[in-house]
Amino acid sequence: MSAAGHVPSLGPTEAQLTGRPDPASRRSGWSGYLLLLPGGLWLLLFFVVPTVTLMATSLYDPAGSLQTGYAMTGHWQNYVEALGDYAPQFVRSLVYALLATVACIVLGFPLAYAIAFKAGRWKNLMLVAVIAPFFTSFLVRTLSWQYILGDNEALVGFLRSIHVLAPDGYLLATPFAVVTGLTYNFLPFMVLPLYASLEKLDPRLIEAGADLYASPVTTFRTVTLPLAMPGLVAGTLLTFIPSAGDYINSELLGNPRTRMIGNEIQDLFGAGDYPTAASLSVTLMAAIVVLVFVYVRRAGTEELL
Amino acid sequence: MSGVAWRGRAWLGDHLVLLLGLLVLLYMFLPIFVVVLMSFNDQSSRNSYTFDGFTLANWTDICAPYQLCESLGTSLQIGLLATVLATLLGTLMAFAMVRHRFRGRSSANLFIFLPMATPEIVLGSSLLALFVNAGLAGVLGFWTIFVAHVLFCLSFVVVTVKARLAGLDPRLEQAAADLYANEWQTFWRVSFPLVFPGILAAALLSFSLSFDDFIITNLNAGQEVTFPMFVWGAAQRGIPPQINVIGTVMFLVAMTVVLVGELSRRRRAAR
């Protein structure tokens, strides 16, 4: 017998070593389709079909109405008119969403980092605290910001007294208030994915960075940030997309000159102008798809490597 | 003296991120404090949203504002129904995605993910376009809201249950089969109990999503009024403090659920 002796094999499984999926962890056959069928039908009927219908509606002749019905005329001029009339709201939506996303990153990163590495036994409690506010109605919370940012309340008074605001300055009904509300509302969607990414990060990697002569800032830039990238990308999408489509914050915390594209779509549907509303909706979706695509590609090819 | 200063700086360096994190948490909780405070507000006028004095009246007379409790009832009903159906359909889909092999898995994955990546306003307007084109503009109401809520909850259920299921060692199910449990027994004795926390989490998430949704609901509600729609309407007319009572109660209920869950988890772990 080999005198090299016996070496314990605390090894990965055969499947892991050969890179082949564990053969029997998945069953084949029709049962998979059967399980997918009811939910899939629901998605098909109430997501795919509506999306197609929305696209069709965006090409209807705008001369029709809900009562008289619409004629499908392939009226692509709806898009030209909609974009002509609502370009400012479009740009505003994307700018606000971008600002809110950046604010979410700035606020969310320290929080996620603190939960992942500094919270110790308070980790679970802090995680619950991140989610907890969101069990109170979205609208009710947004209304609270009306109060917090109100002209006669403590915050404005304090900012006036330290001359950050002019004596007659105010916060409510400004773009600042809208972005604050958006940031607040979508912050957990940044914190949770970031936390999930950071939590997987071995703290020894940060120590290794320090050991290899990197300053804390360099370590953060070259070790922590690249490894947190998947969470950052997910968080960015989860905050940017709903922010761009939101109109609640603009309506409750803004003024007529902070109206976003969501406000217009909602009002146009309310007014019965379906073709214009639909074309705005489709344009918003297309804009988001393009932006997301570009962003994911950039994040995936340049920052990740 | 300089030693103390140095230690102070070291402590700060060590705890700076934690302090920042706690400040951000404070920002997140600020509106909750306001909601709780305003639930005790003795409001002097409908149009003023300032704290005028303390009262318990809002808590003892929750249903005073016209339609508040009806809308709450509607939201609870839709929330429960949508949660049950979305959880059921979503769990089945999650099992299919994780435990079965079939053609087009990755497109199915994308298909399930897409509704989550679509802005609510687009999701809502698509559905409205469908209902109107199908000649259903007249029946917009309870059931169209229900359909919409099941739709947007579904993806979240699939993702949540899938995560739990993916963490479940398939060998456990194989071990059950090896130990004389047929497919049915394997599901109920092994898979289901182990995936249950994920299903429960998915159901809670569904309910809170449904209960809280405004944008999609508002487009497809017809004459029906859910609680968020009531709040929206009230915000235009003047906010009754009872809304904050509901907000506070929701917060307390959710915290209780989370705490009970955490306690039972700890007790199980300790046993």
Add this chain to the structure above:
Amino acid sequence: MGGDLTLTSVTKRFGAFTAVDDLDLRVPEGSFFALLGPSGCGKTTTLRMVAGLDEPTTGTVLLGDTDITRLKPYKRPVNTVFQSYALFPHLTVADNVAFGLKRRGRRKIDDEVAEMLALVELQQLAKRRPGQLSGGQQQRVALARALINQPEVLLLDEPLGALDLKLRRQMQIELKRIQTEVGLTFVHVTHDQEEAMTMADTVAVMNEGRIEQLGPPEELYESPATTFVANFLGQSNLVAGSVTGTSGDLVHVEVHGARVFAGRSRSRVTEGDVWAGVRPEKVYLAGPGEEAADEVNSLRGGVVSDVSFVGVSTQYLVRMAWDQELTVFEQNTGARKRFRPGDQVDLHWRPEHTFLLDATQDAAAGVEREPV
């Protein structure tokens, strides 16, 4: 049922990948049988087909005279001790052990469960959950959970893989004891050659979906049939040579200008080009020109290139004139001279310790085992 476990022409493909390739295998009733091979050789897939967790693409699996090829896993009198155990985390130890009996509708099983827990010495942990047990304890629960069903065949899939060295030793002996006690057929899958040889009556060495050689451990070790077995089971020195003739029981081989002999019974080929093999511990070293008896095989003119002292033995690497490094293990009996790097040495061993293998095979097959 009952009787031997027989696999006939069993093939299993996963897409384009053939995991098990036309395998024939007979496991006698009551034996302790080991399937040994490197990762990905198909041994686990073979086991899973016996358990019913995978279905053969072609071929049949018989238990006694009963065809169980397409039988559902829960209908087979076969139980498995899974790799990393697969204990049900939501059930207590006792409920884990009782699981199989309950599924078969048995009532009043408390005594049986208690008895089985006693056999694996876990009575006092019956109410615990698997998460609260150590690795060794979990291993025992997995064993008890399978054994309590009194299967015709017990399958063990790398059952000791997750244990540390000392515990493995202990469990190897204990498993062997339990097997003797209960008298069941054990089929044991492992990539650890020492474990297989320690425990099993019969070892089958698998490689790339096929069985390379099957037999008692000693036979496999002393008389390997292929270069893969020669290298995977222990270590071998394989030197290129060609057969020049035979005389009586001996085969004459010319090796780099020297003549060596091999026993006919250990010669897989008796003509043409061959690999002449000898185990490192069968070789002894001597200074140049010493100890050259006629009946001994000798390879002369080596230079010691490396010496490692490992306690029970000393391992030498000797570079030969044809630039091949051969390995020699010498027991540290204290009676023999120790060599140092750079020393000139001759290698000697007895003819009957030589084995001859077909030279068309790769001499390095089975050498590069997974990193251990």
